[in-house]
Amino acid sequence: MAIDPLNLITSNQNNNDPIGIFDSGVGGLSIAKRITEHLPNEKIIYFADSAYAPYGDISNKQIIQRVNIIADELINKKCKAIVIACNTATVNAIDQLRERLSIPIIGVEPAIKPAATKSISKKIGILVTQATANNARFIALVNQYKNGAEVFIQPCLGLVELIEKGQQASEKFNYLLSQYLSPLIAKNVDTLVLGCTHYPFMSDAIKAIMPNEVTLIETATPVSKQLKRQLAKYQLLASNSPDISHQFFSSSITPRQNEIFSQLWQSPIKTELYN
Helix, strand or coil: CCCCHHHHHHHHCCCCCCEEEEECCCCCHHHHHHHHHHCCCCCEEEEECHHHCCHHHCCHHHHHHHHHHHHHHHHHCCCCEEEECCHHHHHHHHHHHHHHCCCCEECCCCCHHHHHHHCCCCEEEEEECHHHHCCHHHHHHHHHHCCCCEEEEEECCCHHHHHHCCCCCCHHHHHHHHHHHHHHHHCCCCEEEECCCCHHHHHHHHHHHCCCCCEEECCHHHHHHHHHHHHHHCCCCCCCCCCCCCEEEECCCCCCHHHHHHHHHCCCCCEEECC
């Protein structure tokens, strides 16, 4: 007899269970923040895998291993859905994770389709990590949704590491960012996709370098909307609750991490260590 996925999920989950969100580091906070804005009744558990950040520098096998370890821990914490708030982890590991787990799994992928719709010049730039740039699934998505546009993929080595350290205003950061944006400016792109969840935290720096007419596109809003649709589909939306608390964990807490987390979250955060 066939198993009904709806019954399988709702029989094991409670509406007021938390949503698990994870990234290799602080980047996924850009997704988590938007989720709390769009779904104010939901509790979240956020995991930063800082000991292994950035995922763009480790192998596909290691990424899958880390994704599965963290997802299993989120399941142990009774999460009713999981958001992979990391582009690199999504393109490398989401398919196998969906095969392993029965709860809703929402990933983050570069917004190529809306970029192709918005672009007037049909010239689109995508800022990504090296691991995403080399990923076959990502390349297939670009080819599927570019809709005749020219797409220029720009790997951005070193930027994630600097954002993790809270150094978006440093001379090194501005130098690297300028080096990565220069070829895209030369190609006259009019739309720029932020293909890593860390990159919305450098939006102001990008706008200071790119021409004014260039449109930036990120994925936080589409992800939060997709999460809401999935929770509604499986009848898992939280009921109204006056007591909403969020938890934050990291696999490697540095002296500055709570400060950086709090700065990006725009309110005080206490990060707990997990192994």
